[in-house]
Amino acid sequence: MSLNWSNLVAQGRARDIGIPWSEDEQLKLANLQVEGHSRTDAASILRGTKPRKELEAEAKAAGVDFTPEATDTVLENTVRKVGKKNK
Amino acid sequence: MAFTTLDYPKLTQKLNEVFNESAKDSMEDFVGKQIFDMPNTDWKIYDYAVIHGSGALSRVAEGAELPTINSNEGDSAAWTQKRYGEKIVITKDMRKFDRYDQMQEVVRSATQEAFNTVDQSFADVLTNGFTGSTYTDVYGDVVSNLSVDAVLLFSASHTNNINSDTFRNLIRNAALTANPALARDPIIKARSDARTYKDPNGVNRPVMLDTLIVSAKNEDLAERLVYSQGVAGTPNVDINPIKGKIKNILVWSKLDTNGQGTDTSSYWFLADSRGVKNCLKAPFAQIPQMQAAEQVTESQNWLYPLDAYYVIGLGYPKAIFGSTGAN
Numbered sequence: 001m002s003l004n005w006s007n008l009v010a011q012g013r014a015r016d017i018g019i020p021w022s023e024d025e026q027l028k029l030a031n032l033q034v035e036g037h038s039r040t041d042a043a044s045i046l047r048g049t050k051p052r053k054e055l056e057a058e059a060k061a062a063g064v065d066f067t068p069e070a071t072d073t074v075l076e077n078t079v080r081k082v083g084k085k086n087k
Numbered sequence: 088m089a090f091t092t093l094d095y096p097k098l099t100q101k102l103n104e105v106f107n108e109s110a111k112d113s114m115e116d117f118v119g120k121q122i123f124d125m126p127n128t129d130w131k132i133y134d135y136a137v138i139h140g141s142g143a144l145s146r147v148a149e150g151a152e153l154p155t156i157n158s159n160e161g162d163s164a165a166w167t168q169k170r171y172g173e174k175i176v177i178t179k180d181m182r183k184f185d186r187y188d189q190m191q192e193v194v195r196s197a198t199q200e201a202f203n204t205v206d207q208s209f210a211d212v213l214t215n216g217f218t219g220s221t222y223t224d225v226y227g228d229v230v231s232n233l234s235v236d237a238v239l240l241f242s243a244s245h246t247n248n249i250n251s252d253t254f255r256n257l258i259r260n261a262a263l264t265a266n267p268a269l270a271r272d273p274i275i276k277a278r279s280d281a282r283t284y285k286d287p288n289g290v291n292r293p294v295m296l297d298t299l300i301v302s303a304k305n306e307d308l309a310e311r312l313v314y315s316q317g318v319a320g321t322p323n324v325d326i327n328p329i330k331g332k333i334k335n336i337l338v339w340s341k342l343d344t345n346g347q348g349t350d351t352s353s354y355w356f357l358a359d360s361r362g363v364k365n366c367l368k369a370p371f372a373q374i375p376q377m378q379a380a381e382q383v384t385e386s387q388n389w390l391y392p393l394d395a396y397y398v399i400g401l402g403y404p405k406a407i408f409g410s411t412g413a414n
Contacts, residue, residue, distance in 0.1 A: 002165045003237055013246045014237040020220050021237075026244050030253070039251050 006069040012043030016073050021046075049076050095389075098177070099379050101187075102194050102391065106377045109195045113202035118339040119209030122300065122407070123399075124364035125371055131168050133370045137161030137235060137403040139249060140286040159249055159287060162235040164400060168372045171204075171226060172394025173197065175377065179387040194377070197393055201375040203341075205395065209369065210341035212399055213300075214351040216240030217257075217266070217411050225346030234366075234401040241409040249287035255280060258357065258410035266411040269305050269355045271312055274329055277357050277408045284405055294406050296357040297334045302342040304352040309336050335360065353412030362406030372396035 008014040012029070015021055021029060025046055032042035044051050049072040050058070059066055059075055062082045066075060114120070139159040147153055175197045181190050207225045215222035215232045216239060224230045232239060236246045243265065244253040258277045260267040267273040274296075281294035301309045311320070313333045318325045343352040373396040380389040 002167070003231075003233065003235060004163045005237070007162070007248065008237045011248055013248070020233055020239075023239075023242075026238070026242075030244060033251055 006071070009071045010040075010068065012039040012041075015043075015047060016071055044072060047072055049073060055079070094182075095380055098182070098190075098389070099391075102175075102177075102190060103377065105191045105194045106198050106393075109198035110202065110375065113199050117202055117206050118337055118341065119206045119369075121337060122298070122358055122363045123209050123367045123369045125369050125374075125397075128168075128370040128372055130370070131372070133166045133168070133368075133398065133400065134163065135166060135235065135368065135400055135402060136163040139247065140288055140290055140292060143290065161287070161403060162248055164235045164402075166368070166370065166398040166400040168370070168396045168398050169228075170394060170396050172392060173201070175391040175393055177380070177389040177391065182389070194391070198375070198377070201393055201395065205375065205397070207341045207346050208399065209367075210339055211346045212240070212367070212401065213356055213407075213409060214342060214345045214349075214354050216409060223347055230399075232401075234404045236403065240401055240404055240407075245404065247287040247403075252285065252287060252289075254284055254405060256404050256408045258355075258408050260414075264414050266413045268353060268412045268414065269301065269308055269312070269410075271318065271329060273410065274299070274312070274333070274357065277410075278332070281357075281359065281405075281408060294359045294362060296359055296408060297332065298337060298358040298360045298363070299333050299335070300337045300339055300342070300356040300358060302352040302354065303338055303340040304343055305355060306336075306338045309338070309355075351411075355410055355412055357408040359406035366402045366404040366406050368400040368402055369397055370400070 005014060005017040009016055015025070028046060029039070029042050032045060033039060037045065041051055049055065052072060055072055055075045058079050062079050064078050064082055137160070139161045145154050175194055177190055177193070180186070204225055211222070211224055212232070218239070220231060220233055220239070221229050222232050234240050234245070238245050241257045243255040243257045245256065246253055257265050258267065258273050259265045260273040261276050278296045281296045284292060284294045286292050299309055299313060313329055313336060315327050315330065318327050342354055343350070345351045373394070375393060375395040378392045380391050382389055
């Protein structure tokens with residue numbers, strides 16, 4: 001069974017491709033949303049990644065080509081690798 | 088005596104009749120088909136998409152055009168057909184000594200087992216829908232138990248792709264304890280939870296839980312809870328409000344022990360008979376079928392392949408509620 005993981009991750013409804021949120025994480029997500037965070041921002045906080053817009057800006061600045069399907073973790077890792085290479 | 092290749096068609100026809108008769112009986116005992124949608128498909132990959140309702144009627148002025156309906160496409164998934172099968176062996180000895188009883192029994196037993204295994208694979212979807220994100224199915228494959236929203240089949244917070252609203256299909260009791268044992272109180276609470284379901288557009292689309300699904304162990308308790316004139320187990324003269332609202336009790340012995348041998352007899356489920364087949368899907372490219380024989384030269388056995396193609400998929404599970412009965 002193959003779910004539409006890229007959409008689920010992009011919408012903050014899964015941790016990463018093929019990795020769902022655990023029950024604890026779902027609770028934390030709900031609490032963060034009650035505190036006023038959007039679902040995608042809440043997901044970024046739990047993943048420990050920067051907010052999506054910030055990541056996209058960094059990727060563009062680093063010259064990384066990406067599509068909207070690129071997940072936050074993939075984008076962040078790629079930006080980090082490119083950054084190391086350029087140093 | 089079925090001995091030479093000329094005897095193939097004759098014996099095959101006879102064994103096919105046994106297969107058909109046994110398949111018909113097995114289908115009658117096949118509980119899973121009452122809650123799983125089993126469409127025939129030619130697609131190797133079955134594309135599933137949720138449609139989250141559509142806009143309500145609008146006031147239309149005289150002579151004006153009707154507005155176009157507005158629907159929201161929900162999550163999607165792709166389910167790939169898998170093949171399952173075995174070979175039925177008719178040995179040379181069976182044929183040489185005309186042991187037709189044995190041949191028939193071999194075919195009958197293999198056919199029943201094929202349908203039984205499919206039924207168990209359906210039941211395992213329900214009993215494995217509470218923890219983890221995968222389980223080992225009855226065939227030994229590690230498969231996902233996530234519904235189309237990447238949340239466990241039974242959860243307190245199913246999500247959608249439109250907004251942050253969630254819905255629950257994990258049964259709780261009036262004290263809000265999840266996974267209660269089968270009793271009147273959680274049935275009422277689950278029916279209430281289901282009726283207040285709102286689709287992602289915010290429209291209340293009541294889910295009417297009218298089918299109680301229990302293991303063989305819980306059959307008696309389920310029938311007393313639902314069919315008693317008064318409230319079961321009390322001396323008062325109250326009417327039994329559940330009677331008539333739960334229209335069907337499905338007793339499913341495949342729920343007593345799951346495919347991996349774990350006791351799951353306390354698990355129970357409620358379904359909306361009108362909507363459950365939109366949630367639980369099992370497209371079949373081929374129901375279990377027995378093919379014509381092949382001869383193995385060395386042993387002179389005649390082998391009758393028995394196989395099926397199907398896949399199980401979990402849609403947007405608003406019409407099926409579940410409890411492990413642990414609390």
